[in-house]
Amino acid sequence: MIYTITLNPALDRTIWIDRIRDDVSNRILEEKSFAGGKSIDVSKVLKNFGVENTALGFVGGFAGRELEGRLLNDGIQSNFVRVSGETRTNIVIHERETGRQIVFNARGPEIRPSELMQFVELIEDLPCADVVTIGGSLPLGVSPEIYRKIITLVKRCPATVALDVDGAALKVGIQARPNVIKPNIHELSELVGRELTEIGEILAAAREVNGQGVEIVLVSMGGKGILLVADGKEYLGVPPAVKVESTVGAGDSSVAGFISGLVRGKDLKQCLKYAVAAGTATTLQQGTALCQMKDFQRIVAQVSLQVLKG
Numbered sequence: 001m002i003y004t005i006t007l008n009p010a011l012d013r014t015i016w017i018d019r020i021r022d023d024v025s026n027r028i029l030e031e032k033s034f035a036g037g038k039s040i041d042v043s044k045v046l047k048n049f050g051v052e053n054t055a056l057g058f059v060g061g062f063a064g065r066e067l068e069g070r071l072l073n074d075g076i077q078s079n080f081v082r083v084s085g086e087t088r089t090n091i092v093i094h095e096r097e098t099g100r101q102i103v104f105n106a107r108g109p110e111i112r113p114s115e116l117m118q119f120v121e122l123i124e125d126l127p128c129a130d131v132v133t134i135g136g137s138l139p140l141g142v143s144p145e146i147y148r149k150i151i152t153l154v155k156r157c158p159a160t161v162a163l164d165v166d167g168a169a170l171k172v173g174i175q176a177r178p179n180v181i182k183p184n185i186h187e188l189s190e191l192v193g194r195e196l197t198e199i200g201e202i203l204a205a206a207r208e209v210n211g212q213g214v215e216i217v218l219v220s221m222g223g224k225g226i227l228l229v230a231d232g233k234e235y236l237g238v239p240p241a242v243k244v245e246s247t248v249g250a251g252d253s254s255v256a257g258f259i260s261g262l263v264r265g266k267d268l269k270q271c272l273k274y275a276v277a278a279g280t281a282t283t284l285q286q287g288t289a290l291c292q293m294k295d296f297q298r299i300v301a302q303v304s305l306q307v308l309k310g
Contacts, residue, residue: 002046002053002131002263005150007119008108008139009037011063011070011089012248019097029096035070036090038135038164041252042259043076045278045290049260054079058119058139060109061086081119085109092248101246110140123150128157131259134173135164135252144172151176160262164255166190177213182255184220202227203234203308216268218258218275220251226279228272234309235269237276240302244283253291254279273303 016030035044043055059067059080064087071078088106095101132154134147147169151161155176163170163178166187174181174191189196192205206217206229219227225238257278261271277300281291 001127001129002051002259003126003129003133004039004043004046004053004055005132005134006037006039006055006057006136007111007142007146008137009035009040009057009059009064009067009087010106010108011067011087012036012092013089014092014094016094016096019095020093020102033066033070035067035074038252038255039133040067040071041249041290042133042135042256043071044074045253045256045282046260047074047076048291048293049256049278049296051260051263053077056080056119056122058083058109058111058115059087060084063087063089079122081115081122083109083111083115085111094246099245101248103248105137108137108139111142113141116142116146120146120149120153123153126154129154129159131160131162131263133162133164133255133259134178135162135255137165138169144169147173148176151178162255162259164251174209174212174214177215179214180216180218180255180258181209181214182218182220182251182258184222184251188219199227199236203229206234218254218272220254220279222247226254226272226276228268230268232309233268234307235272236306236308237272238304238306239276239280240299242280242284242299245285247283249290250279250282253282257291257296269305269307273300273305276300276303 012034014032046053055078060083088108091104093102161178162180163173164182196202209217210229217229228235254275258271258275261274277296278291280299281295
């Protein structure tokens, strides 16, 4: 079984306009709402790839009910802890004239200690999982320690744990030794405490984290691709050039691509290609829509892979 954990999920309300203009009424041309949050995005991409999974986390209020309903309509099972607050709604504005995208991320509800412990008990009672992905921001009232707790509980079984968080949450979370992390360059720089710009510097930092017990370090570098560092293996996957519509959800899609390769028994090289192709396919979509299988299948054959070591 595959579980995805998003502690601060959201409804992503995406609005398309011609262009934002001051002191006039800006007419909305189109709007859509999507269930959002890093690991929820992973759930949706995995489902698109035919990989069944269950989404876990907190939901509350009308927005939380809508989020659950949207996941259900997408064919994704969920098991959320209901909280007293209201699930957040993010606003994504897409300007058609300029291609510019503006994102307003809400803070989300405050989680009470009793609600947090209800979620911990949910994790304790889960049957053994094959893969668990954990991603996204922390809701108010929750310490980064929750990630270390979740990973420790999940790893009582021989599960593969992928952690995609940043800042203090990443620093605390890796102490429980997740199997996979996927920082971008900025997040990796913050983790190791120094600015990283050149590929050699990024490789050295990834090796450092790998040496701390993280089995696989994936570093996303935008159009330059994704770097993979594992014990004795270092690969760089580079995507083909594409016309980027939106980068929202690209990193989450990369995680889903990598996981889909793992559950299908692919080697690390092919899993990396899947990660690059899934993230790139998402950039072809407008707003917060995610990658489609037809785009993924076309792009994965065009991903180039460089063996840097191993």
